[in-house]
Amino acid sequence: MSTTDLSPTGAAESTREKTARAVSVSEYFRERTQQWRAIYERKRPLTLLELPIDILQLIITHTNDLTQLALTNSALYSLAIPLIYARFDIVWPDGQSEATESKSVDALTYGLSTLSLGSSFARTVRRTFDPRASNLSKLADNDYASYTKKFSLGNGPREWVAEYVISKESGKMLGTLAATAITKMKNLETFVWDMPTGVPSRVFEALASLANQPDGECKLNRVWVRWHDNSDNPEQLPPVIPPSFAPHQGTQHTPVGFLLPPTASHPPPRPPVRYSEYRCEYPTFSVLPPLKSLTVLDIDEIGYLDEMAVLIERSKDCLRELRVSMSPKVRNKAWTQPWDGPGLKQIDHRARWPGESTIGDRRLGGVLGVLVGRIYDIRKRHLTKHKSTVEGSAPGDASPSLPPSTSPQTHLDVKDGAETQKPGSAGKASPDDERSNSHGPSKGSKLSRSSTARKKRLDGKLKLHTLELEGVVLSLQVCRFAIDWSVLTTLTLLNCAQHHDVFWKMLNKQFQPTPVGAVSGASPRNKSSPTGTTSLQYHLALKAIHTDRTTHALVTFIKETLAPNSLELLFLQDVRHTGDPIPLNDIFRGAIKRHASSLRKLLLDSSSRQTAVNNRWVHWALTTDMVQYITSGRMSNLRELAVSLEYKDWHTFLQRLPNIPQLRSINIPHMAEYPGGAFDPRELALQLVDIITLRPDIRLCYIGVGPKCFEILESTEPARTGKRGAGAAAGAGAGVEAHSDEGSDEEDDDDDEEEGEGEGEGVGGTNGEDEEDEEEDDDDDDEEDEDDDDDGFVEPGGIKLKLREILFYDDKVAIFRARHGKL
Template sequence: MAALTTARPHCLADIGSGDGNTNTIVSEPLEGNDRQGGQDGSRERPLNLLDLPVDILRLIVKEITHTNDLTALALTNSALHNLAIPLIYSRFDIVWPDGNITATESKSVDALTYGLSTLCLGSAFARATRRTAYPISRTVGKFAGNEYAKYTKKFSLGNGPKDWVEEYMITKESGKMLGTLVALAIAKMTNLEAFVWDMPTGVLSDIFMALGSLGEAEDDGCKLSRVWIRWHDNSDQLVATSPVHPSMIGAPAIVPPGSHVTPVGIMLPSDARHPAPRPPVSYSAYHCEYPTFSVLPPLKSLTVLDIDELSYLDEMAVLIERSKNSLRELRVGIAVKAANKDFVQPWDGSGLRQVDHRARWPGESTIGERRLGGVLGVLVGKIYDIRKGTVATLAPKRALAEIPVGPSPTPSLATSPSPETPVETDPASQTEVVASVKEPQNGAGQTVDDLDIAPRALGKGHPPIKAEKSGRPRNSRRIRLDGKLKLETLELERVPLSMQVCRSAFDWSALTSLTILDCAQHDTLWKVLRKSCQPTPIGTGTNGSTKIPSPAAFQYQLSLKHIHTDSTTPSLIAFIKETLAPNTLETLFLQDRKRGSSPPAVQLDAIFKGALKRHRTSIQKLLLDSSAKPSTHPPPVGENNNRWKNWVLNTEVLTYITSGRMPNLRELAVSLDYKDWHTFLQRLPNIPHLHSINIPNIADYVHPNFEPRELAYQMTDIITLRPEIRLCYIGIGAKCFEILESRDTGSRKKGDWNGGLADDAAASAEALEASFDDDIAELVQDAVEDDSATEEDDNEDESDDDNTPTSVADPDDSHTEDEEDGSDKDGEEEEDSDDDDDDFVEPNKGGVKLRLREILFYDDKVAVFKARHGRL
């Protein structure tokens, strides 16, 4: 951006020289054509690009996706400048370089600072500066206004190397300055749709207030719909904290002696008491940023990761209440160091509450850190009451306090009362009180208790109504909080689950994507869902004189298409097998990283029969990984670091996946045995639609030194022989490669051309076989012969007894002899095509060639690459 802002005035001055009217650049040629055209409408010169209508030019420029190309285009012409600028500034993305690059190599141009300064410059300041620098230019005034920020639709700050990111911590001056610049820039982004802050540096409250102010001056309102925040370590940096060992991560909730776990949470014994809540604190003494999420507009997508403070959850509860009708994606992650804190664990007890409805900001909360239902209970505390089946209010004796009724504006610091205002409270008396209020005199015809009202207005509000302590007035009824979030995506990390909240506060029929990582009580969740979401018969068939349900007539209640978990259990496999309609699951990421050195609870054969075969035609992305969670500490003596071998694909599963019977498979991440490596290469042409593959481990490798590049070259040789294979990204071990197609004019990513290698086929198969190793050529020639044998074996495997209710699309029953014969015919055709010279390109003949380029893992482009980390 900096190069564009410094070079633009020179370019525009040259373009606009003359009469100073830049419109003549486009208008004069058009008018000239009309004057020069004869009676037959002929032109004296051909039509130029700039002679096209602006709408056509806009469509052409929109097809240019590379930023450097758009920048060069904007410097050529004023009309193209106006069309390119909205595309250049539509995204503000800061992507940090690799950690092995030194600071001097990358910080010569600070894209973050220069980019923000460009967006923050005021129009008047820019106009005065340009007049001083270019006093003779007549056209500078037209382009002096800085309105670039209004084109920004996505603002994103990615995570980077720890040493560099720490320079922008909000506890440092540079971090404060960064937050101020971002707040100033966001205030001008009237069309902002997505805000992403993935740097663990902290986010100033000024930024949240800037986001909350978007749309105030616009007629069509705020367009912000997606917010992604990764929080920082908010603990005292001066206090040395002991590191958290990975074995502690994801461990079950620590249940105090004598306690037991209920569907809500941990229930203490009758003679035990919870810690007394702290008294309210003043704003000046509060150690967290405020306001944060409570001032944001309703969102469609909310992601908050590495949470280490309860106040963030209280603020999120306000936003979730405001977004209950629009929220479709929710991602919540607890920080590693906070995984065992009191506010994270789900609790149960008569003296506990989910949220403090009377607290106007988190510092005023008087209900303590142990919350009813834990993290999930707090998040849904303003739309769903866990205690709705018994009493609506579980509050201290302060129920006689004055409670205003009515809508409240968005909280702000400007209207907040004095933080020194005393608040009456009795933390020791956490008794159960049924609080209700008299019927208001506004004709509403209903009463409201203190659990159901909205937060009080700050500064001014409606007249208060006193709540009665004893008894309920006649002709009164409660307003129950019985809402449900209709989420489509739910992702949780290190969030202990409350079954009561999971079962009743989420609409599972609307959910399509579910991720559960390091969450206690995860196995209980699969059992509950399996029991409550069983398919129901919608018709009956006859079998003699007895009526039995027809396999084709079952109504499935769930619509899950994407599942990712890092702890695979038999309950999960049974849930997938019995509650999801066959051939509906599209993404299946199964990891088993929470048991240390112990073997996985589920064997590969159970996954194969219970999930893969049942959803073979729908699965698009598959990851199977039984390796232990990576450790930053030296492993203990005798620790087994080869747990990944438990899920190494055996020959049966490998031949099934590479048989062509999973036609939608696009991404694959599995470990292989070296004895099956040639089998995998041989059968690679059967899955030409595969786009990305990741092979993190290869068991019993023939050489002591594992060389990923050599294995990647072997795969490239197969792709050269069979050009229909569309494989683009190969991850082997710790390295990742991109396959590029090289021509005389340059190189492109594999798959960019529709014709692939076959477009320039001009050589014979004999020449190809002479140029490649004999073993690779033999693998391709023998592929079809082995396909016939393995197809027969696969069909025999599918004859296993399965009494699970299925539909017509059951993969185990959908194959006929005709299809098997057809597959054999297809195999013969493929074998015959091996002798066809049109499918091959002889090397060094000026045609298309393949080459490998080592790259970083594209976590943002390939889902299996990102999922291998096992974290949000």
């Protein structure tokens, strides 16, 4: 309907408000213009096809059976097509699945072909063959790609995905098809390429073209890329990475990184590389429009970091999510380490593309220094506190005095985590300053003023809400000054060696709470009021923390700098293979109990991944008191729980499970002191189903026990001998809702969007485990009878609970995904 048929502006706004409150259809019609009144005053009820288009659009909100609906009527076709093609999701089957027969359709290439076909091609085909063919006529108007909002290629089994590696012909064809389709996706919002096959530069150029819309509006705001193995021998297994890497024995550490000794010879500047000799795809990130979310995983070339720096500079005002991981094969190479010393630079500002960079691979500040190299200059002097602190600002917002890192005497005081320095060459100018001052009055002075202006600008901060790093060695100065910690809500640090303890001590010291009403710079929290009589103002907004190096400094940071009952997600792992982890009792007292009523997702795992016999998890098996505390009802918001138990507390946990009926997912990877040694995961899962049968208010959906995962299903059909409950995928448990449980849990929705969940609603998408399991259920109905009846539990209301073994839903359940300790 055209806009001229609508009511005046005020009435239209009133209508939208009432529609949002689910007013009746009759009231919705009554406020329409005269054109609508004739429909409202009809003597007979309206049929489905007689409803206005906007009402039909409110009815059709999901993609189930939309294909059949599109074939019913032209009006329904026009409504269903945008929903069918709104998402292009490719979800690979399990690695244990056998290769399909030749008659099957390749959903990836055939789906992209559908989106890539242009109308000019279709018109040529129509003229060549039969101009009266209706299917070709519809093909000529193919505009399916314009409806796509999410493009997602998920990761899959290595032997399947390897067919599309960028160096193979099939990979080149995939890149061409993807680029052709993307150029037509004018409404694309999310781009996910999680297959480690490599992304051709033409795909990035296609994404860049989305900014050249006629209306000037680019909707692309989220990009997720996992790079391929760029080594000469990709079949070689990654080396074992030591937990803490030191380039040289006795190397001195500064807030910036490893200090190069004065006698160390810096690699001489290399000449620019020709494009034909460049190892990386170009261009990549440097041509993309500003983004809100950027995820780049398994980086193995420094050139990608240089291009990401360009994009981060372009997106500095809108970037809210940043995820970066380094490939395991490069984590022990020199260019991935943070360096400090005279002559080192973060990026080459004169290089027009990474191949022109002549500053070498040892970068000032390492990976983080490169990424923020165009918005934050490590060499820039910081103003003192009394000059830079604004009244009423948080303590961490100021830029306290920190000497330039060129001094060989600068070092970290690891004992208390404070950054200290000794007298030295703190007043030295950077090479850029010397170069800019060397020009005489002329054109040279303009260059000098331009360089000075640029230097003043490079003191920005990323206002990130989410920061996730894997395999990135931290540069404390970059972390402290290039990130606005007052707005950060989610922090993930996985396998981030060096300064881990000092990092948490630095944040703890910088963001100590202050009494409400105290002027900025006052002494931190009033320790003379332990009872809380004096209100404190907290300066951090962290709600989610995930780390695989759990230390006392981290627990102290959580206890002292975060407001009570503000933390919602806490995933603590300790994957070190030497030494015992910190006592679990310290974690309970300092972190869990302090945030008991706000925690929604909790994971505790001290398993080491670098030892053949792994019994380190025993250190963090819950004690009886801890089990009773978790199941006491105090943790009223807990939705996901992953912990190890002792068998003597298992029945205590079962009996007290009704005290946490809101729990949706549970994972028990280990159980200590189980009679007979190894335990049967299905038997333990069936005991949980017993409790749910007796207490229908429990809303548990997914159960992970050891290496197995199960889903609880319900069916209203009565139990029949030798038959499974048909159509049992509606919920989990009696009265259980689907796992996307609470609409207010925005984090779950965001995770689903980022990971490219296996709903299979897009073109060429597959339904993953759900579809396969349902097919297996149908095929095995006549074969499985006795065992199947043993797994069914009938409630008094006639609802039968079913326990079905599934793959771990890493894309839906956060505790399942986090157990891998990877991004």
